[in-house]
Amino acid sequence: xxxxxxxxxxxxxxxxxxxxxxxxxxxxxxxxxxxxxxxxxxxxxxxxxxxxxxxxxxxxxxxxxxxxxxxxxxxxxxxxxxxxxxxxxxxxxxxxxxxxxxxxxxxxxxxxxxxxxxxxxxxxxxxxxxxxxxxxxxxxxxxxxxxxxxxxxxxxxxxxxxxxxxxxxxxxxxxxxxxxxxxxxxxxxxxxxxxxxxxxxxxxxxxxxxxxxxxxxxxxxxxxxxxxxxxxxxxxxxxxxxxxxxxxxxxxxxxxxxxxxxxxxxxxxxxxxxxxxxxxxxxxxxxxxxxxxxxxxxxxxxxxxxxxxxxxxxxxxxxxxxxxxxxxxxxxxxxxxxxxxxxxxxxxxxxxxxxxxxxxxxxxxxxxxxx
Numbered sequence: 432x433x434x435x436x437x438x439x440x441x442x443x444x445x446x447x448x449x450x451x452x453x454x455x456x457x458x459x460x461x462x463x464x465x466x467x468x469x470x471x472x473x474x475x476x477x478x479x480x481x482x483x484x485x486x487x488x489x490x491x492x493x494x495x496x497x498x499x500x501x502x503x504x505x506x507x508x509x510x511x512x513x514x515x516x517x518x519x520x521x522x523x524x525x526x527x528x529x530x531x532x533x534x535x536x537x538x539x540x541x542x543x544x545x546x547x548x549x550x551x552x553x554x555x556x557x558x559x560x561x562x563x564x565x566x567x568x569x570x571x572x573x574x575x576x577x578x579x580x581x582x583x584x585x586x587x588x589x590x591x592x593x594x595x596x597x598x599x600x601x602x603x604x605x606x607x608x609x610x611x612x613x614x615x616x617x618x619x620x621x622x623x624x625x626x627x628x629x630x631x632x633x634x635x636x637x638x639x640x641x642x643x644x645x646x647x648x649x650x651x652x653x654x655x656x657x658x659x660x661x662x663x664x665x666x667x668x669x670x671x672x673x674x675x676x677x678x679x680x681x682x683x684x685x686x687x688x689x690x691x692x693x694x695x696x697x698x699x700x701x702x703x704x705x706x707x708x709x710x711x712x713x714x715x716x717x718x719x720x721x722x723x724x725x726x727x728x729x730x731x732x733x734x735x736x737x738x739x740x741x742x743x744x745x746x747x748x749x750x751x752x753x754x755x756x757x758x759x760x761x762x763x764x765x766x767x768x769x770x771x772x773x774x775x776x777x778x779x780x781x782x783x784x785x786x787x788x789x790x791x792x793x794x795x796x797x798x799x800x801x802x
Contacts, residue, residue, distance in 0.1 A: 436623050436690055437682040440664040444598035446478045450587035450654075451602045455670040456485035459520055465602070466524035468676030469564065473530070475680065480555065480565045480594065482587040483521070487571060489513030510571035521566050531563045536570035539580050542589060542706045552593055588654030592661040592701045599658045600679065601651050602670030607687030608634060608648065624689045627656055655689040657705055660802075662695030664688060696800065703762055704800045707747040711740020711767055712757070713793065720752045723759055724801060729792035730761070732773040732781065742767045750794065761799035764790045 449472075451465050465481075472479050487499065487506060490513030500506055518534045525532040535554065541547045558565045567590060569580055580586040584601055591599035610618035611634055624631055635648035651667055658665040668675050668686030678685050696704070715723075719734020730750060742748060743766055749757040765773065770793060772784060778791045 446596035448591045448599040450482040453484040453488040454604045470528040478559045484583045486510045486513040507572045533563045535567045582650040584650040584654040588657035591658045599665045601667045606669040659692045662691045703747045710742035710746040711748045729796040730794040735774045738770040761794040
């Protein structure tokens with residue numbers, strides 16, 4: 432593989448998100464190696480945020496439980512037992528390298544709410560300004576299904592987008608994304624992915640192993656979609672490999688690098704694309720879809736064929752085509768009822784229908800992103 436993509440990823444990165452999975456954090460020695468790698472990145476002048484799994488696994492180790500339980504209360508209890516032990520080790524290892532660690536425990540609600548999301552970002556920035564390593568984990572001791580990210584791969588991808596970090600590294604127990612042979616078995620490693628096509632996404636099937644952790648290659652590709660859509664790089668690498676972080680810093684051919692889909696997304700677009708709750712759906716005809724996707728146009732009422740949801744002006748809505756599949760998301764200029772009244776009308780008739788001067792666009796291009 433040409434080294435150009437890897438070198439470009441490193442040249443662009445000033446902030447780096449690193450995620451380490453449960454099966455990597457098997458003992459203190461493994462965690463020490465991880466912190467050593469984090470320290471090597473920090474020595475280059477880059478800011479680093481660590482997303483860690485392992486609280487439940489460490490709780491299982493402490494209480495001598497061999498298999499991950501299924502009921503929520505027991506999982507939450509294990510997380511509560513394991514999280515303090517996990518952070519004690521991180522704090523000790525970071526101090527050995529001359530810096531401090533800080534714990535942030537998050538639920539999905541912390542990032543869905545705009546004010547709370549900004550508070551999280553401000554806290555991370557303050558920690559970076561004080562040369563402290565933010566160590567983030569999902570708050571498994573209180574999370575329920577509606578508050579969960581699903582896995583820490585997704586959390587790492589969202590934090591990469593939230594912080595505007597140029598590079599997200601997922602350290603796991605595989606050496607990257609691998610091709611499939613005709614018999615369905617795993618084939619050669621794919622060094623670089625320029626675009627997340629359906630064929631690429633199909634390579635992730637059957638990679639989950641939930642004995643000790645959650646999330647297989649499917650969750651890593653979801654994270655890759657978030658990061659690359661926002662204009663960042665994502666790198667999957669085998670965290671068991673000696674000096675893997677040093678090899679990444681040297682742009683060596685390890686793991687799989689996913690390239691940005693386009694230009695870096697602005698902060699407010701990252702917010703409504705990845706964090707805000709979708710309040711409704713607007714369905715459009717083929718002409719409107721083509722204008723939005725191909726020509727980069729705003730959504731006008733003339734192309735709207737259907738409206739679902741009781742949403743308010745400024746809410747986030749999905750935009751779907753005639754097949755019912757969402758292809759865009761944006762901040763709507765009208766309420767759900769107003770969108771129904773404006774459905775299919777020409778721009779010149781909007782003011783008459785609304786009884787006052789109003790926006791021509793139902794969703795302006797500046798407040799719209801493609802999925």
